[in-house]
Amino acid sequence: MVDQESVPKLHQVVLDCTDARSLAEFYRQFLGLVYRPGDEPPAPGQxxxxxxxxxxxxxxxxxxxxxxQQVDHLPETTWPDNKVPQQLHLDLTVESVEELLVQHERALRLGGRLRYDRIDDPDEPLRVRRPRRPPVLCVRRLTARSGSAATRRRRIRRCPPQRA
Known part of the structure; x- marks a missing residue:
């Protein structure tokens, strides 16, 4: 018999993308993850x-x-402009602004692009990047004052986008 109060468990996040191998490689290297057996890249030329x-x-x-999950077409987000909003993004945290800077450089070396910079925010310093393909990747320093997701969205929308 099934417990009527039970809840499902989150197994994994699935990202639609137009180049699954490239995006998987970015996150494998950036987050120190490994491929499921059998999903490793083939030998060059294979x-x-x-x-x-x-x-x-x-x-x-x-x-x-x-x-x-490979898809044929996925419009690139224009965030923070909402013409093509982000459908999903990954929020990652680090312990310090110094670590935020280190991880920012790593993301750039792996092909990420800076989309939004709020590193000087005393309450919640963050930098938003986009890998070669969607989705957006947000890395911030976790603080006690970080607030709810709704509070973060309001703060992000108030800030003008960083111009390249």
């Missing part, structure tokens, strides 16, 4: 059928984290 369909990244101990 066909990559899994990279054109579905890939899964896990923690080194095997816990699923992110899956990548």
């Amino acid at each position: 066909d990559d059928p899994r990279g054109r369909e579905w890939l899964v990244l896990r923690t080194p101990d095997g816990t699923p984290q992110i899956a990548f």
Whole structure:
């Protein structure tokens, strides 16, 4: 018999993308994850059928984290302008502004682009990046004053976008 008060457990986040292998590689390197057995990249010059369909990244101990589902077309977000809003983004945290700067440089080396910079915010310093393909990636320093997601959205919308 099923417990009527039970709740499902989140297994993993699945990201639609137009280049599953490229996006999976970005997050594998940036987050220190590993491929599910069988999803590893093929040898150079070999066909990559899994990279054109579905890939899964896990923690080194095997816990699923992110899956990548290949789609034919996905409009690129124009965030923070809402002409094409972001459908999903990943919020990651670090312990200090210094670590935020280190992770920012890592994301850039892996092909990310700076989309929004609020590193000088005393309450919630953050930098928003976009990998080569959607979705947006937000890395911020976790603080006691970070507030709810709604509070963060209001603060982000008040700030003008960073111009390149």
